[in-house]
Amino acid sequence: MKVCSLSGPSGTGKSTSALVFAHKIGVEAIIDDGLLIVNGVKVAGISAKFEKNTITAVRRAIFTEETHREEVIKALDSYSVQSILIIGTSDKMTKNIAQRLALGPIETYYYVEDIRSQKEIQKAKFIRQTQGKHVMPIPYRQVEQNFFKRLIQKGKEIFTPKREKIGETTIVRPDFQQEYIEIEKQVYVQLLMYCCNQQDIVQKVEQIQFSLGEQAKATISLQLKMPIDYLLPRRLYQLQEEIQRSFFQHFGYELDVINLYVHAALHKRK
Incomplete structure (x- = not known):
């Protein structure tokens, strides 16, 4: 399997750009925050954004729970995934995920600065800090809406330059994202x-x-x-x-x- 890593600090827009970037480098599957996404659709896993606090969210994202891990490993096999992009906050995190899911060594390491401009990163950080919004690179219909009490809304449809649909995003405000400064x-x-x-x-x-x-x-x-x-x-x-x-x-x-x-x-x- 071709295994790639995309890392960068939280709130810099990795999930926002994930679908377009995966398509650009010819990767069919994405591991992001505990989810396995194949060709723009969630096929297995539970999102870390469903967790109540940051500690459990991190544990979910790195697949520490056995049932969760086995579900994703089984789906990787059943969907015959040949290429995958692992998203995390650091190389250490993506290596950890690759090891837990038995994906083999990571071939290529990418960083958020490689795929987003400094201006885009600054704006993404600002939105996270002032609105507490997170992006999930899966369709709105696939998000467990009862998990979110404060905010869940459709993001946008993602297309190639030839107008072929790659997937969709959904915007959420998880329970653990409680500290943000709202600006009128x-x-x-x-x-x-x-x-x-x-x-x-x-x-x-x-x-x-x-x-x-x-x-x-x-x-x-x-x-x-x-x-x-x-x-x-x-x-x-x-x-x-x-x-x-x-x-x-x-x-x-x-x-x-x-x-x-x-x-x-x-x-x-x-």
Whole structure:
């Protein structure tokens, strides 16, 4: 069997990218958090995300329970799995899993920095820290919904560049993910407002829209002061740069999109 490892710290987006990456390197099966996933579908195992605390979640993820381990080993045989990607937080963890499941030695080691940009990793960490959300690379219908009291929602369908479906993701907030700092949307809007009002060219901020999903996106409508005796594009670029700098300073990640719309230029009313 071809055995590969993908490791990186918790909350960096390994499970989010797992399906696409496995398809890219020609691997049919994934071991992730106690689950065996073959061609995008869960075929055996119990997710560590069903556990009540971090200790039992780790034990589940590394297959310490005999019945759980035997179920996955049997499924590997019955599905004739020839290639597999083991996901973990370290090389030590993935080696441990490979040994417990009798998969043989790991041939290739990959790391989250190999498959995700620093910007994507920063945003994934931020979402984990502020929303407590985890991604499972299996379809929504396959998740035991009664296990989750706080959050379970559909993620997205994953496709190849040729629009062939690889699989789906599901977003959950496990019971053990209790410590996170929730940030109200208004906090982001207030920071955007402050950045704009600090610029001497801005007369008024008309409207701000902010969304944090697949993309972190800000859309701002402005009125500028008269007279405009400067190079307008350059000053707007400077405002975008200041917003980006402030977001990174306060939240530790960068916005994907900053749209500025100038609706008018007005003299200040006396």
